[in-house]
Amino acid sequence: MNHEPYDTLAATYAVGALDGQERLDFERHLADGCDVCEATLRESAEALASLARSRPPMIPPPAVKEELMRRLAATTPARRDGARPQPRRLVWAVGTVAAVVAAAAFTGTFVATRYEAQLGVMARESAALRERVEKEEQALREQVAVYRNAADLLRDPQAQVVTLRGLGPSPEATGRVIWHPTGGGYVFVANLPAAPPGKAYEMWTIGDAAPQPAGLFQVDASGRGAHRIAPVEGGKPVKVFAITLETEAGVPQPQGPMVLASAK
Amino acid sequence: MATIGADLVRQMAAGDREAFAVFYDRYAPVVFPLILRIVRERADASDVLQEVFWEAWRDAPAYDATRGSAEAWMVTRARTRAIDRIRATRRRGETFVAPLDDGVAAAPRESAPDAAERAADRGTVMTALDRLPEAQREVIELAYYAGLTQTEIAERLKQPLGTVKTRIRLGLERLREVVKASS
Numbered sequence: 492m493n494h495e496p497y498d499t500l501a502a503t504y505a506v507g508a509l510d511g512q513e514r515l516d517f518e519r520h521l522a523d524g525c526d527v528c529e530a531t532l533r534e535s536a537e538a539l540a541s542l543a544r545s546r547p548p549m550i551p552p553p554a555v556k557e558e559l560m561r562r563l564a565a566t567t568p569a570r571r572d573g574a575r576p577q578p579r580r581l582v583w584a585v586g587t588v589a590a591v592v593a594a595a596a597f598t599g600t601f602v603a604t605r606y607e608a609q610l611g612v613m614a615r616e617s618a619a620l621r622e623r624v625e626k627e628e629q630a631l632r633e634q635v636a637v638y639r640n641a642a643d644l645l646r647d648p649q650a651q652v653v654t655l656r657g658l659g660p661s662p663e664a665t666g667r668v669i670w671h672p673t674g675g676g677y678v679f680v681a682n683l684p685a686a687p688p689g690k691a692y693e694m695w696t697i698g699d700a701a702p703q704p705a706g707l708f709q710v711d712a713s714g715r716g717a718h719r720i721a722p723v724e725g726g727k728p729v730k731v732f733a734i735t736l737e738t739e740a741g742v743p744q745p746q747g748p749m750v751l752a753s754a755k
Numbered sequence: 756m757a758t759i760g761a762d763l764v765r766q767m768a769a770g771d772r773e774a775f776a777v778f779y780d781r782y783a784p785v786v787f788p789l790i791l792r793i794v795r796e797r798a799d800a801s802d803v804l805q806e807v808f809w810e811a812w813r814d815a816p817a818y819d820a821t822r823g824s825a826e827a828w829m830v831t832r833a834r835t836r837a838i839d840r841i842r843a844t845r846r847r848g849e850t851f852v853a854p855l856d857d858g859v860a861a862a863p864r865e866s867a868p869d870a871a872e873r874a875a876d877r878g879t880v881m882t883a884l885d886r887l888p889e890a891q892r893e894v895i896e897l898a899y900y901a902g903l904t905q906t907e908i909a910e911r912l913k914q915p916l917g918t919v920k921t922r923i924r925l926g927l928e929r930l931r932e933v934v935k936a937s938s
Contacts, residue, residue, distance in 0.1 A: 507838065508908065510906055533822060540831070541934045542883055543830045544826065549788040551783050552801050555808075556783070559779065563772050704929075706928065706932060721928055743888075
């Protein structure tokens with residue numbers, strides 16, 4: 492089924508505002524396992540965390556930390572620090588036994604240490620490999636999600652396909668927008684040169700009013716890119732789709748050169 | 756290099772109190788202003804802060820670094836507990852005034868001040884939130900900082916529920932983009 496409605500539910504859930512039956516439905520959807528929604532929630536939590544970090548830090552009253560450390564000490568056994576005092580004789584006995592065992596095991600330990608070091612290297616290497624595979628898998632999954640949603644959108648009789656033509660700086664560039672009047676859409680571009688460092692492509696939807704920013708995206712090494720375009724507020728009609736080159740943080744109004752646009 | 760947050764949580768899970776002290780010193784100054792902004796009273800904020808870190812110590816073994824950063828883990832907890840606190844206050848029927856600063860509850864203005872102006876008014880740095888269109892910023896603040904649900908926001912702003920939802924979604928999408936671009 493179309494995933495679209497869940498994108499909105501996920502955003503509302505991420506800011507803690509989802510209520511009623513919709514909340515129950517969404518939690519069931521999450522429990523069934525949805526990578527797209529999980530990624531949305533994860534990214535939203537990181538964005539909100541980074542928002543918290545961007546405000547000036549504030550040192551809380553010292554009493555809070557003191558109380559916490561006291562509670563910790565009172566309720567949890569110290570597992571690393573603060574070894575309990577032992578009777579002297581026992582310490583001596585333990586020491587002697589340990590020395591004997593250590594001497595006997597020296598050769599074995601030496602060999603074992605080398606293997607352990609090797610095992611450590613292998614473990615680190617496989618962890619790094621796994622991390623890379625997971626990242627690639629994640630990227631692929633996101634890509635598949637985009638294509639799947641776009642295909643779903645195309646089945647909708649209300650969806651339309653709009654052609655974008657390359658302009659001035661990139662006459663070779665081509666683009667297609669799959670657009671749904673209320674559901675938003677996707678743009679797919681090809682033959683677009685990679686944006687210079689610090690820059691990104693910004694999508695615009697233009698109706699009767701000023702151009703509305705519709706997100707930033709980059710293209711891959713082969714000049715291809717796909718980008719989700721959020722629905723226009725209130726479902727207002729879009730007359731022109733355009734793409735400009737802007738700073739990577741994006742701008743509220745187009746400033747950079749227009750690289751692709753649909754015919755009026 | 757400083758120990759990353761996820762490692763500190765792992766050490767906490769193993770019962771390392773030193774790691775907890777470092778963890779507290781790193782994240783308390785980040786979450787405390789957030790809690791204070793939500794609950795408003797310094798004494799309440801201190802209580803919530805303590806609760807949040809106590810739970811972090813308790814739940815450290817359940818933390819999964821693949822599901823998000825330690826920072827996001829703490830910020831999410833802090834926001835949830837702070838909202839729980841103000842909702843409990845509201846249920847008890849105590850006077851509760853939703854945050855009025857930032858022009859959140861004000862009627863839509865004739866002309867929205869630009870982001871830098873708003874930040875200057877508040878005497879704070881400009882954040883990613885200030886880069887959102889006014890209507891989107893407003894709904895996100897009402898949800899995230901005032902703890903209103905979508906239905907409550909729709910009532911308060913006298914807007915259709917669908918509009919509120921779309922604004923939240925667009926605002927959050929933009930916020931993610933701005934944050935991603937600046938990181």
